[in-house]
Amino acid sequence: MNEKGNLLDIQGVSFRHTAQQPVLEDVNLTIRHGERVGLVGAIGSGKTTLLHMIVGLLKPNQGQVEILGQTRSSERDFWEVRERVGLLFQDPDDQLFCPTVQEDIAFGPLNQGKNREQTERAVRNALSLVGMEGYEDRITHHLSGGEKRLVSLATVLAMEPDVLLLDEPENGLDPVSHERIRSLLLSLPQAMIVVSHNVEFLASVTTRCLRVEDGKLKEIVV
């Protein structure tokens, strides 16, 4: 991949759930290396839809999606995307499905074909990145909300993605966990798209901000 090229290039993309009013209409978005983009917008404005389209969970009705230098359209095209673009879901209970923390973090690296030693190393590194060492054998559904969020982030980081898509990473967290997520995001080198309703939070972790409104993306100053 060309280090100077775009990580992500979306051109003229439209998406509608049914025949009615489109969620996104003729949207363009380009993300370069090291860029951190914030996304704001009302509930149901299409922020999550956009993220899900980037990893191929939803297919656009129109337009072209180019990720990591290649045009992606079929399910198979997105296999590579999903190994290099990490998506953090809104609800950590959707993301953490294994009984223990280490198994959940190991799930991604094992799918990437890593062997046992590499996987163990990935689990350890990811946990220390989010400051959750010693949580390996904890039962995922016994964790607190903040811990679940940090472990979810670890499951994404363990796959060493080039791009992070974070869907409301700070939502519903207490001030301490909130601050932890904020400083963690600042310390990460990856390019990222961060969805949030908290403009202050976005201003502190991103380099530019976009508002999703009436199916369009608009650059805003925060």
Added chain:
Amino acid sequence: MSCTTHFSGHTVVHRLDPRPRVVATLVFAVLIALSGHYRVLCSGVAVGAFLAMLSKLPIRPLAKRLLRLNLFMVVLFLLIPTTSPGEPMFRLLSVPFSHDGVHLAAGITLKANAILLVFTSLLGTVELSSLGHAFHHLHMPAKLTHLFMFTLRYLDVLHHEYVTLLRTMKARAFRPAMSVHTYRTYGYLMGMLLVRSLVRSERIMAAMKCRGFRGEFHAYHHFHFHQRDAVFCLTSAIVLMLFAFVEWISGGVAR
């Protein structure tokens, strides 16, 4: 509600590899269920009691379990002897209790107690997630194992959603009564729970796909077979073979 077991602890039984425990328990259950001789059944109960002591099961929850089972057995003792034909053994309030029926009920009671004791001491002491892994390593059908693991993980979440829905109903002054309104409301509750579970399962699937899932699970957990596991395997093999042998020499006629 939580999926962790009541019977966690640190005895030698708890430290055994779960795989041979699963196998030994299943073979034991089949042998006891098929057995028709009191000496085998009584030894089975004795083995169960011994294992319960060895794994230091807490008395109260265990007694509760046994009590519930044996209350059901009381019903069997009233029903089977009075409804099966044959020589009466005795009469109670002029109702004949047949000889064969009493023996049948006694056999079932011993079997049920023996199997419950062994299941509780050998399998009830395994952390549930390890049990799932043991199934996986014993090459049980992958779909069943995954079903077991996912149930384990999401039972809590679904229960939480159920409680939340119930609470919102109560907050709007819902009081269950013998009325169509109550039945309809419970119907909606169940329906909503079903819809939510379905939607959640789609989200989980999406999250798994995002982490490179293509329909194949890779096991991460590995068990270690220690010397004590070899001792357990050998002992249980001897005991189980002894059971089968006694059953065999006692002949086809029961008791």
